[in-house]
Amino acid sequence: MKFLILAYKNLKRRKFRSFLTIGGVAVAVAVLVSLLGFNAGYQEALTSDVDKMGYQIVVTAKGCPYEAATMILNGEAGLRFIDEDIYKQITSDPDIDKITPLLAQLAYDLEKMDGKGGFTNYLGIEKSYIELKPNVGFKSGGWFSGENTDEAILGYDAAESEQKSVGDKISIPGKDITFTIVGVFNRTATQEDGVIFLPLKTTQRIFDVEGKLTGIGIKLKQIEKISEFEERLYPIASIQVISMSQVKGTILNLVNSAKVLIMSVAFIAIFVAILGVINTILMSVFERTQEIGIMKAIGASKLDIFKLIWIETLIVCTLGGIFGSIIAIIGGNLVELLVREVMPYAPSGKLLLITPDLLAYSFLGVIIVGIISGLLPALKAASMRPIEVIRSGE
Amino acid sequence: MREHALIADKLKKVYSSTSQKIVALKENDLKIEKGEFVTIMGPSGAGKTTFLNLIGCLDKPTSGKLNVLGCDPMEFNEEQLSIIRGEKIGFVFEDFFLISSLNALENVQLPLIFARNYKNNNKPRDLLKRVGLSHRLTHFPNELSGGELQRVAVARALANNPEVLLADEPTGNLDTKNAQELFSLFRNLNREEGLTIVVATHNVKLGYSADRVIHLNDGKIEKDERLAKQDGR
Numbered sequence: 124m125k126f127l128i129l130a131y132k133n134l135k136r137r138k139f140r141s142f143l144t145i146g147g148v149a150v151a152v153a154v155l156v157s158l159l160g161f162n163a164g165y166q167e168a169l170t171s172d173v174d175k176m177g178y179q180i181v182v183t184a185k186g187c188p189y190e191a192a193t194m195i196l197n198g199e200a201g202l203r204f205i206d207e208d209i210y211k212q213i214t215s216d217p218d219i220d221k222i223t224p225l226l227a228q229l230a231y232d233l234e235k236m237d238g239k240g241g242f243t244n245y246l247g248i249e250k251s252y253i254e255l256k257p258n259v260g261f262k263s264g265g266w267f268s269g270e271n272t273d274e275a276i277l278g279y280d281a282a283e284s285e286q287k288s289v290g291d292k293i294s295i296p297g298k299d300i301t302f303t304i305v306g307v308f309n310r311t312a313t314q315e316d317g318v319i320f321l322p323l324k325t326t327q328r329i330f331d332v333e334g335k336l337t338g339i340g341i342k343l344k345q346i347e348k349i350s351e352f353e354e355r356l357y358p359i360a361s362i363q364v365i366s367m368s369q370v371k372g373t374i375l376n377l378v379n380s381a382k383v384l385i386m387s388v389a390f391i392a393i394f395v396a397i398l399g400v401i402n403t404i405l406m407s408v409f410e411r412t413q414e415i416g417i418m419k420a421i422g423a424s425k426l427d428i429f430k431l432i433w434i435e436t437l438i439v440c441t442l443g444g445i446f447g448s449i450i451a452i453i454g455g456n457l458v459e460l461l462v463r464e465v466m467p468y469a470p471s472g473k474l475l476l477i478t479p480d481l482l483a484y485s486f487l488g489v490i491i492v493g494i495i496s497g498l499l500p501a502l503k504a505a506s507m508r509p510i511e512v513i514r515s516g517e
Numbered sequence: 518m519r520e521h522a523l524i525a526d527k528l529k530k531v532y533s534s535t536s537q538k539i540v541a542l543k544e545n546d547l548k549i550e551k552g553e554f555v556t557i558m559g560p561s562g563a564g565k566t567t568f569l570n571l572i573g574c575l576d577k578p579t580s581g582k583l584n585v586l587g588c589d590p591m592e593f594n595e596e597q598l599s600i601i602r603g604e605k606i607g608f609v610f611e612d613f614f615l616i617s618s619l620n621a622l623e624n625v626q627l628p629l630i631f632a633r634n635y636k637n638n639n640k641p642r643d644l645l646k647r648v649g650l651s652h653r654l655t656h657f658p659n660e661l662s663g664g665e666l667q668r669v670a671v672a673r674a675l676a677n678n679p680e681v682l683l684a685d686e687p688t689g690n691l692d693t694k695n696a697q698e699l700f701s702l703f704r705n706l707n708r709e710e711g712l713t714i715v716v717a718t719h720n721v722k723l724g725y726s727a728d729r730v731i732h733l734n735d736g737k738i739e740k741d742e743r744l745a746k747q748d749g750r
Contacts, residue, residue, distance in 0.1 A: 125630065132618040417614040420575060421673065422603015422631040424596050509602075510576045 126427075130434040137407065141439065144403040148443020148489065149450055151396035155389045156451035156477060156485045157458050162382050164476030165469075166375060172196055172470040173371045175313050177255040178223075178340035180349065181365045182213070182356070188363055192370040194227070195338060196314060196470070202227060202337035205362055210339050213356060218348045223251040225338040226323055228330045232296045243281075244318045245295070247326025255340055256311070264289035264306030271324040276306040280316040293319070298329050396443070397496045404436050404500040412507060419509035432501040433494075440493025444486045452477055522681050522713040523549040523572050527581035530567050541567040543736040544581060549715065549729075551680065554707040556724040557717045559733035565717035566685055568733065572715065573606050573683045574598045586680055603632050607674030611686035613666040615658040621645060621669045622654040628676040644672035648702060664695030671702060675712075682706065684716040688723060700726050 134141040176196070183191045184203035194202055210224045226247035233240045250266060253259050262282075267274045275293060277285065282304075287293060292301045302321070310316055327333050343352060346368075353364045408415070415428055423431075455475040463469045530542040542564045549555055557565045570576040571583060574590045583590055586605050590598060602608075615624045625641035645651055648668040658666060667687060674682055684703070688696035700723045706712045707728075718724050725744065732740040 125635075129619075129627075129630070132623075136618045413614065414616055417610075417616075418627070418631070419599060420573075420602060420608050421628045422599060422677065424599040424631070426596075427599075427631050510570055 126430055126434055127438075130431055130438055133407070133411075133431075134435055134438060140403055140407075144399050144439050145442045145446065147396045147399040148440055148492075149446035151389070151392040152444050152447025152485055152489050153450035153454060154392050155488070156448055156481060157455060157475065158382070158385050158389050159481055159485070160451065160455065160475045160477040161458065161462060162378065163478065163481065164474045165378055167476055168470035168474055169371060169374060169378075172313055173367050175256075175258055175311055176340075176367060177257055177259075177342065179343055179346050179367055180341040180352070181367065182209070182339040182341065182362050183337065183365060185361060185363045188365045189370060189373060191338075191363075192365050192367065204332060204335040204337060205339075207334045207336050209359060209362060210336060212359070213339070213341075216352065216355065218343050218345070218352050219341055220344040221251060221255045221342040223255050223340045224249055224323055224336045225252075225340055226326045226330075226332065226335065227337045228326060228332075230296050230298070243296075245326060245330075246315070246318050246320050247323040248320050249323050252320075252340075255342055258309075258311050260309045262307045262309045264304070267305060267322045270322055271328065272322060273300055273302050273325060274305045274322065275302040276308060276320040277304055278308050278316040278318045278320070279310040281319050282307040284317070295329065300329060393492065397492055400436060400439055400493070400496045401499055403439070404432060404497065405503065407435070408432060408500045408504045411504075415504050415507050416509045419507070425505040428507070429501045429505040432504045433497040436497025436500065437490065437493045440489050440496070444489035447489070448477075448482050448485065519550040519552060521548050521584070522551045522553070522586060523547070523715075524584040525572070525581065526583070528568075528571060528578050528583055529580045530564075530571060530576070531579045540736055542571070542578075545736075545738050547731070547738060547741075549713065551713050552707070552711045553729060554703065554714045554727045555716070555729045555731060556727040557715065557731045557733055558719070558721065558724045560719075562735075563733045564736040565733055567736075569683050569685050569715065569717050572681075573608060574601050599631075603628055604677050605680050607677070607679035607682045609667070609670050609674050609682065609684035609687045611689035613658070613663075613670045613690070615666060615669055615673070617658050620655045620657050621650060621661065621665075621672075624658070624669055625672045625676055628673060632677050634677070640676060641672070644675050645669070648672045662695075663691050664698065667691060667695070667699055668702070671699070675706070679712070681713045681715065684714070686717055686719065688718060688720055696720065696723060 173196070181192070181195055182205070183195075184205045186203060191202060207224065210222075213219070214222055228245045228247070229242045230245065231240065232243045253266075262279065264276070267276070277287060282288065285293060287304055289304055289306060291304045293304060294301050308316075308320075321329070327335065343349060349366055356362065356364055418428060455477060459474045462474055525545060525547040527544040527546060528542060529540070529544045532539045532541055545568075557568060559565055567576070571578050572585055574585060574593075577591060585601070588601060590601070593601065616627065619627065622641055622645065625644055626635055626638075629635040629638055629640065642651070642654065645654055648671055650665060650668055650672070653661060653665060658669075661669065667690075682703070688699055691699060703714050703716065704726065707714050716727065724730055728744055730742045730744065731738055732742070
């Protein structure tokens with residue numbers, strides 16, 4: 124039996140109070156771990172989304188570049204149109220390595236989401252699309268048989284949710300055409316997994332937007348030449364050039380600003396938890412004035428008493444840290460769900476990234492907090508005079 | 518002549534508060550030899566507890582000189598005093614003051630933990646056996662009777678082999694039978710191990726079972742009786 128056991132036994136004496144205090148610390152740690160984990164996860168997921176997209180540059184109709192970038196990252200339709208001629212005009216640019224035209228459209232499907240209804244995204248593409256996407260391949264089937272055929276390739280998730288495979292037929296709500304599924308893409312872990320791909324010309328025909336595109340995806344031979352390239356496109360009044368790395372940077376900046384706000388909330392939670400710990404331990408010290416006196420009478424030094432109370436605080440904080448980390452790991456999915464609900468654009472992949480490093484740092488943090496918050500009660504207890512107990516017993 | 522366990526020279530203690538000064542102990546001279554079994558008797562407020570606190574190094578005198586087991590507590594700091602209390606002096610209190618979260622054995626182990634002497638130490642078990650509680654080792658204070666609690670407290674006081682055992686009204690919360698048993702235990706410890714024992718008590722009958730009775734009244738020693746050796750000593 125040592126100091127650790129002595130301290131533990133004392134905490135056990137007031138189980139409910141100790142439990143509540145540990146709970147307070149656990150919540151603070153869970154909040155901190157989740158927030159830091161979310162930040163790291165979001166950064167990684169966004170980077171992966173942008174990298175997997177394959178295009179470094181997207182040319183769209185003039186408008187808010189971030190709105191456009193968000194739509195493209197989400198695989199959403201809704202962009203304004205640019206003329207297909209522009210595509211033909213810039214294809215020959217010497218700095219372009221690969222280029223592909225894109226036409227995103229959507230249709231409201233009454234039967235989607237188990238009858239609640241929802242939008243399905245359609246993307247008109249040409250073969251160059253696959254060349255630009257390093258990680259797109261066929262799970263089954265293959266490319267369209269022609270440029271204007273009534274055929275479709277399904278994204279991985281789209282095939283899953285529609286329960287369709289190669290050879291099956293699908294129809295677009297409100298359009299009187301049936302499509303034959305000729306291929307299903309592999310999972311890319313991007314938003315485009317949920318998209319139904321059609322040949323570009325077919326998309327233009329069905330949605331009645333002949334000669335129009337919503338975007339042009341471009342990969343340059345050298346990304347450093349982006350500003351020169353942009354310069355050359357400047358005369359075309361109706362378009363804008365969006366650099367995805369810039370967009371990524373801006374989104375991350377926004378997320379980081381939000382992080383500062385959220386972190387201040389987390390720190391308030393930690394501060395409240397510290398006060399809770401100090402209060403609990405201090406109360407227990409005052410309740411045990413006699414006991415501490417008697418310990419001193421039977422030979423406990425100031426340092427012994429200090430250690431005893433300090434260890435109690437550390438036990439509370441350590442247990443709080445452990446439970447908090449568990450809550451963060453288990454509750455992480457819930458947080459992710461909430462975040463996805465609230466955020467205008469949430470990258471695919473796991474948003475919450477709780478790494479061993481993050482847990483270790485949070486744990487270290489909570490131990491430091493324990494060391495600091497244990498100081499006052501421990502000093503108070505250590506400075507009590509043994510005589511008090513004898514007098515109170517007289 | 519035997520060595521002295523305690524020498525008090527004009528020992529005085531005054532408790533001061535903002536409004537008043539209370540002289541708890543007037544200038545008293547006293548010598549207690551090692552191996553003596555002494556009781557201090559007197560009415561409430563006579564200064565018995567104050568006297569025990571001073572010789573137990575729990576408190577410092579206002580004036581006068583004190584020598585406890587060859588040391589002058591006035592010259593020692595808090596840490597040094599805690600070592601003397603832990604290793605040379607054992608305390609027994611009226612209210613037992615056992616730690617409620619620890620069982621009997623753990624309570625007796627406590628002074629050894631503070632003295633960093635708890636590893637592979639069978640002393641606590643032996644002591645509890647000695648006080649007749651070997652069947653109560655894992656019982657918690659709330660599961661023990663008054664007499665048993667006080668015996669655990671005595672075992673705890675003896676854990677570090679003290680030279681002096683100080684007991685402040687140890688029978689105050691015990692019935693007659695348990696009180697007598699406790700005094701018999703003191704008597705045996707004194708006789709068999711040569712332990713110096715100083716007990717403050719109200720109980721006249723038990724008080725006179727010691728070797729020496731010191732009468733304290735109103736902070737002053739009124740009478741110092743040396744009794745004939747008892748039980749064939």
